Amino acid sequence: MNVHFIAIGGSAMHNLALALQNKGYQVTGSDDEIFEPSKSRLQAKGILPEAYGWFPEKINASIDGVVLGMHAKADNPELLKAQELGLKIYSYPEFLYEQSKHKTRVVIGGSHGKTTITSMILHVMHYHNRDVDYMVGAQLEGFDVMVKLTETNDFIVLEGDEYLSSPIDRRPKFHLYKPNIALLSGIAWDHINVFPTYDNYVEQFRIFVDSIVKGGSITYNEEDPEVKRVVEASANTIRKLPYHTPEYTVNNGETLLETPEGELPIEVFGKHNLNNLAGAKWICQHMGIDEDDFYEAIATFKGASKRLEKIAESKTSVAYKDFAHSPSKVEATTKAVKEQYGNRTVVACLELHTYSSLNAEFLKEYKGALDAADVAVVFYSPHAVEIKKLKEVTHEQIANAFERDDLIIYTNPDDFKNYLFSQNFDNKALLLMSSGNYGGLDFNEVKRLIG
Known part of the structure; x- marks a missing residue:
């Protein structure tokens, strides 16, 4: 498959480009500016554009799909050419759904905590040699890329961002993934340039809960009143599974998590991270990891990049x-x-x-x-x-x-x-x-x- 990226240099976009190339796709792209580390990573794989700018001549009928990044504008010359030729144009989340529609989709949503929870789940899976596809918004220790796509893995774990999908698709990204297993960590007004009122922002999470595949499940933070209201009011025929912050103590700068086997020293700290950990535990159990194995793995989790x-x-x-x-x-x-x-x-x-x-x-x-x-x-x-x-x-x-x-x-x-x-x-x-x-x-x- 031949895929062209408009605005290939973005953090998410360049990781998707690398993932597709690793999968054997033919990948090309353009951008008007590319910074590190995207530049070096694209260069190492031979898919860094030869020159910066937009080149409509790159767009032709041999392209099977165009992935449009948020950095591009609606009047982008390459986009206009792709529309003129009638090529299939995907937003980033649309393309991820296309790649995962035959998999079990695990989507982690929330105003805060989603990167950390996604990272915790992937850390546990990696620790126990469980291979899954994924998309996460931070670089993780032990992982070369932030996006992995295969033909064979059963699960894909997606960080569900509520920001817009593309310049021509104003839907929040997490509305497009149609999760089988979902988590909602918290709702706190953000992105006011897109969601000018609190009610308008909360509505996006109602739509997310209603987008879960019938018969699927939502694991939700019952300590967040808005999350509780949104999930419990949904008429979607899904299982609703609440979680809360586990018991823990702090002793001489060390956080000890209460477990059925006694106190467990962990690397992450803070009530919000212990709450994140509880959500991650339930999702891992949905994915076949038992409680003891979760605790063994999470004890070595040091956190996602730039998160504490x-x-x-x-x-x-x-x-x-x-x-x-x-x-x-x-x-x-x-x-x-x-x-x-x-x-x-x-x-x-x-x-x-x-x-x-x-x-x-x-x-x-x-x-x-x-x-x-x-x-x-x-x-x-x-x-x-x-x-x-x-x-x-x-x-x-x-x-x-x-x-x-x-x-x-x-x-x-x-x-x-x-x-x-x-x-x-x-x-x-x-x-x-x-x-x-x-x-x-x-x-x-x-x-x-x-x-």
Whole structure:
């Protein structure tokens, strides 16, 4: 099969391209810009475009399918040519469904936790040499690629993102997978540029639950009131299986999970991650892994990339970076670090970087999100606000939103860096939360600061 990717350089897109090439497909692609690590990975497999840009002449009748990435625009020259020729055009999730329609589809949905839960499931499967197809949104230890597709595996595990499918398909990705086995971890308003009201956002999860194949199942976090309402109100003829956070203790910076066989030391920590673990356990059991085997494997799980990732540690200090940027994620992550390091001063630094977090109306959702930190710092770039064409966000609006009198706010990257590097981190835990890099912060320098 000959497949062409429009916007091949994206994180998800280039991984799908690699997976198809590994499956024996003929893969080509285009993009107007490709960054690392996508560039090197595509180059190593011989499918990096020779030149950047859009080339309609690449599109011809010999192409069996075109995969259209979100980075492309609806008037993309290659897309227009493909439409003119009547070629089959897939969004990323449509193509994944096409590849998995004869498999048992396991889809992990939720505003938060889905990458970690998907990663936990894959870690357990890998540990026990159970081969499954998958798509996950983070690089995992022991896995070469973030997408794997075969003709032979029975199961495919898909991270179910609620963001849009493509420039010409405005449906959320997870509406297209039609799961046999599903999980819903939590609902907390996000992506306000696409879902302008809370009710509109919640509706996407109702549709997801109703999209589960009849006779299938939904494993859901019963501690989230909105999840509970959405799942229990669904008239879909599926099994509804609730889960909750298991018992655990924290002792001298080590988290111990209560199991039928006694206390089990685990690498991940924080109530939200223990809740994620409970969901992952039930899904693994649906996939044929018994409880004892799950616990044996999960004890060695260190976490997904950029999710509470330890970047430096000394005898008296530790530093983590986390992808957390939405209010619920920021609150859960900050609480987790404080619980794990209760005898240390927790310094939490949040970068407001996404469209939602830089929206003046949405800012109030951050109320209390940093309360668990001993020292709370917020960084945002007025330039990023300009680029996203949003209304100006003021120092005062941020201070009012978090409702914390001692909140430290920086808008200049150098000022933030000078603050960070002037601190004494003895007996402290540093938490850096961002989907960006604080205007150019070198995380290797942070490692030297701690070490």
